[in-house]
Amino acid sequence: MEHIRMPKVENVRLVDRSSSRRIKVGTLYLTATHTIFVGKGSEDRCELWVLHSLVCNVVKHKASQSGYPLLIHCKNFQVMQFIISQESDCHNVYISLSRLSRPEKYEELYCFSFNPNVDKAEREHSWDFLDLKAEYSRMGLPNKLWHVTPINREYRVCDTYPADLFVPQSVTLPVIIGSSKFRSRGRFPTLSYYCKENHATICRSSQPLSGFSARCLEDEQMLQAIMKSNPGSRFMYVVDTRPKLNAMANRAAGKGYENEDNYCNIKFQFIGIENIHVMRNSQQKLIEVSALRSPSMGEFLMGLENSDWLRHIKSIMEAGIFISKAVAEEGVNVLVHCSDGWDRTAQVCSVASVLLDPYYRTLKGLMVLIEKDWVSFGHKFSHRCGHLDGEAKEVSPVIDQFLDCLWQLMEQFPCYFEYNEKFLINIHNHIYSCHYGNFICNSQKERKDLCIKEKTHSIWPHLWENKLDFMNPLFKPDQSQNQGLLRPRTAPYCFKYWRRLYNRFDRELHPRQSELDCLMTVKEETQQLEEDLALCEQKLAVLDKERAKTLYMQKGVLESKQALWSLPLDTSLANTPQDYIGGFIGGAPNVFTLQQGERESAELCLFGDKPKSSDADNSDQESGVADFSSHSSGEESLPSEDSVKDPDSDETGPNRA
């Protein structure tokens, strides 16, 4: 609280970015955890809650006639523009927010103060929702080939790895320790995914400390053991996800990559995914493009191209495809690494797993996958997401890219994913929001030291409770199982700009009606009817037995038939328009009043529609004004019409209005 210089500012204007004509006046509050804007006026009261931890940066703009603009950019791509009338107020808010959005200690993060109405037992239980042991046993582990090594129980061999790690049965402790000493940060080769059907595995590690000529017998034995753990194959792939040049440069620093001559039966492969700094810059450019106000088609496409974002997504996808094919089609083990083995390696392993295993295309499966490949294997969430004030160069949208890859897959395979894009967007939001403890810290060890499980809540049960919102109505579970390996196309036109994520808060950009929401409703309704029918039939069966006894009583009851007819089954109403039309016309559901903490800012709308039932099109019409009059290319950007001067009367032409 000591950072809040100004808890409340009156008469603040909130500007809608899509149309500067739409402005809300209200009061801005700064609390310890949120920035809150409450619009004046009882009719279209709007409330806007933004978590400090979601704030990416705060910018003061040059004073305009109407006051002092303050721009707040969020990590979930929301941008808010406030105009504050007093310069001192603006400055105070700016200073306060700048500090509040850059916490210095973990304890300042929202997850430590977030306290929903659940008791201790329930909170602890929330952390048991996902169980990685169960996940490994789902894969069929441990078995006679792979077992858990206790070597890292105290995080002594590798402090960024989880406590439980799978290694081949044949590997001895000295080999593990030797291998870990030969790998960056001690991240020795260990199992990430095991394919029951053909015993092929995906393993992961960091780069070897090979320099120009160093070798390590234990590390070679380790790879040999991994290769041999797959009885069906005579070799294994070692995939270095870095561009060859980067890997070679690392050799000068005593790191590098495996020399094929030193390791028996490996096939070495570079993939060429760029490093975190390139990705950070790429996303920055992408965000700039997405935030352009009324760009021309050309500006948008050129901006998209120049950002290189889709090229990077494609390279990650191709790496995933290579690995998934090696495992599923060739039945060969793959060892994946990059430099430290927590960024590109995590991306590539998890993309490959999604392609390989239909389980990861279900809601629960994706949760498990993120928990396994990202959280437990030490993806540095705190650094990459910038949870704490620190090194800006450590920030990088590595996990954004994984979610983007998933979305691209969902676009290509609309029927093969149980979840929808809302699920991905929600996960994205919570990775950055620090609302729950899952994505805090950089490793399992750090989380243990901070007692995350004791002090915070887990996101997964929360998402699971809302799973109806995240279901894809087109999902065909049976088909998906049969399909097994997904084979995505990688033609350039298969990679698209994810509007729903990057323009998430620009509601006027999104379709006004949702096909999937509508289908979901239809599907739920069908299911309800089926259940009702089953219930009826059940009762009928019971009653049939009773028939003999009750036949004599039938008379007299039949009269009441008409009245009761529609009670158990309201099928006559089921297919009428009002059932579908409700939420779909006129845009997203309007949620303005939110309980603090109950709903994340994901669902906050900058501007609510007017009451949708009366004239749902009202707001659309308004956005339409901005759309059409501000959109045209080049010199014709303003409607030129000759209302003031007759162009014929002078020779300057009609362009002069």
Next chain:
Amino acid sequence: MELSEHIKTANVEDVTLRRPFHPALRGTLCVTSHHLLFSDRKDEASWQLLILLKNIDAIEKSVENLFGYPRAMGSSGTITIKCKDLLVLQLEIPGMEECLNIASSIEALSSLESVTEMYPFFYRPSHLTLNGPWGLSSTEQYYKQTERLWDRWRVSTVNSDYSVCPSYPSAVIVPREVDDDKLIRSARFRQGGRFPVLSYCHHRNGMVIMRSSQPLTGANKKRCKEDELLLQAVIDGSELGYIIDLRSAQQAQQARMTGGGFESKSFYSHWKRIHRHHERGKIVQESLIKLVEACSDPSHSVDRWLSKLENSKWLSHVHSALSTAGLVVECVERDGHSVLVHGSEGTDNTLLVSSLAQLILDPASRTVTGFLCLLEREWIQAGHPFQQRCAHSAYSHARLKQECPIFLLLLDCVWQVWRQFPLALEFSEALLLRLAQEVYASNYGTFLCNSEQERCAAGVKENTHCLFQSLLRPDIEEQYLNPLYEPTDLAIWPSVHPQSLQLWTGLFLRWTEYAQNMEEAREEVWSIVKEHHEQAGPDRTNNTLSTHCDTLTPFENLMDELTIL
């Protein structure tokens, strides 16, 4: 010259057919006057591929051993056939003479110029008769249906012999107070005689969309009293009207040098003119060519693809068409003013904008019938020169003459609207795809010729079948329905932000594997909806469930009573 004289080799055996994503097939190739027929004769239930020769846009031949070898030994040629519906096929033909013969027959027969030689004049399926009704609507019918018009508007038959405006239909709707003489004078003042006529009357406020061609003001700023009166009559004195000129102000100014021009403020004082630049003609055709070229090479890098997509400018045309249509709708629906739309000739972008505006405004034009009626009134009867515009498509090497895929652009824009309002249109993407195909090559006479007058002269109505009638047959129509259709009375305002507009993959990537997964999704949508109908539909309700309830309720009551007892 008889058509059959073009055919030097009618039949070739042992031809290999290659299509994208299908295994190669061997079979017999036949060339007839209007078709290319390939049949795979492995067994009795043979597989056949029938292609209208008119559908063939370009043909490329590569003959091995062109010189030197006698035709006997292993010489063969490959013909690559590129269709107007963007399909590309390869035929490997044994014998180079046959190959060259086939190629030259296809070349000659696919570019017939005489309308009456075209296939619709020979298409005689057993289930259709020529005496049936032709077309879905007419100016008179539209007038009759639109009660709001009766008071101030009338149907004029001043053009009954097509002498006032050769590209207009025989009947048009004009303000009641303007007599035919005035119309004739106004027509003389408009390019091609296309004087302002009513295109749409908004059901909510009675405001209208008019369309015309540019006025012939010329360098000397000529004026035409009757034309001014006509427009004055449209807005009925007191109000204000908008003229949406589909050229930039500069272009409109330049048009005066060649005899064209624009409505000047001093003579049309109640009209506000707004200029919106739209590309036309060759530029749009080249866009299509570039886009299709970009789509046909999947080996590009993402960067190269995006820059080619950008470079094609196709999406920019979609963008401007939708935004101008939005502007028109804004004038009509929000501001409550009437609008006159025109560019130069008034036969291309004008129709594009006015019909899109209607789709956004008018719930009636979002049904299958309504949409087809809209196309019939606003494109076919309104004189879009289909024959000239669709003579060639994206692959042709022929020198461009008057080709321009404005109609394809319309279909793309409609598709964009459907993406944004997936419940608002009664028809599905399949209908748009079918129309995209039919407009270039068809069994039906609907898209033949350039105007009503030409169709009359050629006897199209008497001698061909009507596509729209055929699409509306119940058994056919079902495949073009949108399973999620929920009519809405409101205007459906599309977003025109570049982020909201997408490449129409269904058309441009139609023959790639990418389209197959989408097909699966479409089937799934249908099956979900059908399952729902089975559970909740009227049949089920009335039969199964109600019989259950019938038997159930008395028993249930008895149960209650029993428990009480």
